[in-house]
Amino acid sequence: MKPASADYSWWGRPAGGREVAVVAAPLVISSLSWTVMTFVDRVMLSHVSGPAMTGAFSASTVWFLLVCFPLGLCTYANTFVSQYFGAGRLERIGPAAWQAVWLALATGPLYLLAIPAANALFTAVGHSPEVVASEVPYFQVLCVGAPAMLIAQAAASFFSGRGKTRVVMYTDAGFAGLNVVLDYAWIFGHWGFPEWGVVGAGWATVVSLWLKAACYVLLLLTRHNRERFGTLRGMRVEWPLLGRLLWFGTPSGLQMLLDMAGFTAFILLVGKIGPAEAEATSVAFSVSSVAFMPVWGLSLAVGILVGQRLGEDRDDLAGRATLTSLVLGLGYMSIISLLYLFTPGLFLAGFGGPSDSPESTSRLAAVLLRFVAAYNLLDATAMVFAAAIKGAGDTGFVLRVSVVLATLLIALSWLSVEVWQLGVYGSWSLITVWVWIVAIAYVLRYQQGAWRRMRVIEPPPPDLVMATE
Template sequence: MPSSLWNQPFGYRDVLKISMPLAVSMASTTIMQVTDRIFLGRYSVEAIAAALPAGIMAFLFISFFMGVASYINVFIAQYTGAARPDKVAVSLWQGLYFSLGGWVVLASLAYALTPVLKSGGHPPEVLELEIQYFRILMLGAGLPLLDTTLSGFYSGRGLTRTVMIVNMIGAAVNIPLDYALIYGIGIFPEMGIRGAGIATVTSWSLIVLIYLPLIFSKANEATYKTRSQWRFDWEFSVRFIKFGLSNGLQFFLDIFAVTFFVYMVGRLGTIVLAASNIALSIDGVSFFPAYGLAVGVSTLVGQAVGQGRPDYARRATKCAFHIACIWMLLMGCMYMLIPDTLISLFRPHELNNAQFSEVLQHGRVYLLFMAAYILFDGLALVYSGALKGAGDVVFIMKSVGLFCVVLMVIPCYLGVEVFGWDDHFLWSIFTAYVLVLSLIFYFRFRSGRWEKMKVI
């Protein structure tokens, strides 16, 4: 890499300093999810078939509120760049109020949305497990919202190492607890998929409990007034909601596209659904660290915009994309070179060799699709993160909304329900969706329209 880009402000070194802890943090979250699905996959084929649809369905509704809450990171980043520490705690508290309100809404949907799960048409034994898992996650859904807001206090200021350590502690507790509650080890009862849900909520709770004394310490009160700036700020909240709603809606639509894809795949049978769930779980290993990089880019762009330096923002985005390419290429090579090894990690113990051979046969093809779109996934993540950091969230929301319907929902529905096409068609549609959005975000950033935007 050129030495000038390494040493300059907002170059490779700054991108790595801020983004790497976030990538590691996301990687720990991914490891938590992957081990959860490995344990469930080895527990029963019904459990692994139920885990991803129910998990994505829960995350679909959580994602809207999480997307809104996550935009606190951009406000804090821009206030930090503009040297306005007095506004950091104000931003934090408004995000906390929103997160608590979102928790009430999400918990109330835990039982009300059961008919949505039933509409998926999945086998009865899978549906029963989906409902159990979904309800547990929804009742604890406010915890990741609080986590998102609280972590923004650090990530928005570029202090991402704290976020990494806290998330690693959460993962370190979740993994053994997950195993114990799923299988029934020692004093813990065997709870199957319910145990996986309880372990996840427990780790969410621990993360929030660690953040609270750190953020509301005497030192942060002296610098940012984190305790005394608790009052509701109507003017700030209106501005926060204006930008945050677009971000939340975009996040919701993106997750909805994936959720709809999974449910359409589910209509093709349990084996195909299990193979797709395994492939998407593996895909998370590449996606979530790259998403951490995108959050880091959003922070750097926000700080650059706050300083009035769009050239810094362009430099940070360019460097981040180069780093994302290295990571994505590495993962793409693994998908092509060792697909059977990766898929076998999730093998349900009751599947005989003939049944698992079918899962492998489908899974190998899905990993090839993933290898085909993986660089475009990195492109989409980095450049959408950069646009969000500048405040260009309405464009992102409109783009995702349009192509979610035009490229995902309508073709997937017609392909399965009307024309009876197979899983390869669905995965082709998924690949096209990633490719189109990545190019749109890239050319939008290149246009420079975001340089005239500011959220503060």
């Protein structure tokens, strides 16, 4: 019988609204801090010039594309940490986080090799010379910060995988705030900083990322964490565990890479339609991050909660946490989509500078936000269910879906711009339908239920099994 004092409402029951909110809310705020940072960054650059804002957006998109694979791989340590935590195997949590840090250290420096190729890369895309002049230096500076971003995400998995998401929230929000302050100083030349425009925006991001990475590593090595979770003695490379992280995390990283490749191809190709279309697309996607990133934070919580509950062998509660998160995500997306439809000026007011044509750009961006509103709910659905099956270890399916659908998005983007010449509205219609298809694929896979039997961690040693029986 259920205890009379227990709360079994939707909010209070295990894996209900309260439990999801406790884990998810700090991650949502953390994701929003990154969104606010990039949003403010682009608003500031729009007051430098339209090409500066457009160039920074497309350059950061290409940079993030290159970082996606190791980022997805390092972030997948969340699943290992959460399943170890759910299984009560605390001594394995420190080593799991450190394997991701070693992967970050191994792959991060490779992005310095992309710096000399930046000019040829962005010139080949076919953007205007004014936009390329902003894309190249911004991209080159961001490459210096790529290793720091990977280290920070790897070390953060130690906290987020255990549900200690407030640590992630405070750290990410704090350094995002620092980034905004440095943006203002370095873009416009205040407080003794040089007036470096788009280059200053890049260095503001890089400095903030490296300081954040250092902070996470120091937190990982505090005395409490060393004694309870083995964060010092588990610092060595542990090849079997590293191999498991590579086995399950590689498809997750490739999925991020492929999805971002399709998205990047869409942005770069639409940018060839014309400068007004390129700028409006940059503005619309910048605004759409207000909808996307909080649900992205919610999806991180889904993966953590599913991992913890599967570590406890409670797939019923893992499923409940997923559906609870879906309700929260759809509720938020419904509100933000209505705002996009009826009050787009609320989001577009800050864009534009004296040398631009902000009124025409805002009108076009307002129309593009209607497309965002048309796919927001299904985008949230896709993120939640994809996170659930990844949290279990079903990364092979995620990779297969991404191979097919990312290829489809790239092909459709190219056809719509280069062959069919559908214009900006036709191209945005295609990406809307594409999001719907992605959502349907993940819903069907989740309903099949194969994820309920999956685990990424190794079985416990026999002596531990006997001790718990």
